[in-house]
Amino acid sequence: MEKIDRRLREILYKVAEDETKRQLIKEKEQPDLLKDLAFDSVAIIEWMVCIEEEFKLSFEESDAVDLIWNFGNLKEWIYTKTKSQ
Numbered sequence: 703m704e705k706i707d708r709r710l711r712e713i714l715y716k717v718a719e720d721e722t723k724r725q726l727i728k729e730k731e732q733p734d735l736l737k738d739l740a741f742d743s744v745a746i747i748e749w750m751v752c753i754e755e756e757f758k759l760s761f762e763e764s765d766a767v768d769l770i771w772n773f774g775n776l777k778e779w780i781y782t783k784t785k786s787q
Contacts, residue, residue: 706757706777706784713752717745732773746770759783 714727718739726738735741741749750770754760757780761769769776 703777703781706780709756710753710773710777710780713749713756714739717741717749717752719745734773735771753780757784 711727714733715724718724718727723739727733730738733739735746735749739745750761750766753776759780765779769779
């Protein structure tokens with residue numbers, strides 16, 4: 703699970719636009735894309751695409767909304783999907 707956390711943070715760091723956001727990614731246990739990082743729709747789509755490419759997964763529409771906003775749930779979902787690969 704640590705490896706997934708690290709990889710997700712690396713993606714967030716890449717998508718984040720400035721050093722303030724990047725610092726929050728390092729400090730927060732579960733960064734919130736809206737409250738902490740103020741991601742706009744373009745950043746969110748970039749975040750989703752990067753996750754799909756990095757982990758070789760596809761989001762279902764029904765899952766995407768809940769997963770994208772909650773860092774902990776997203777880690778669990780990726781862990782569950784990738785442990786069987």
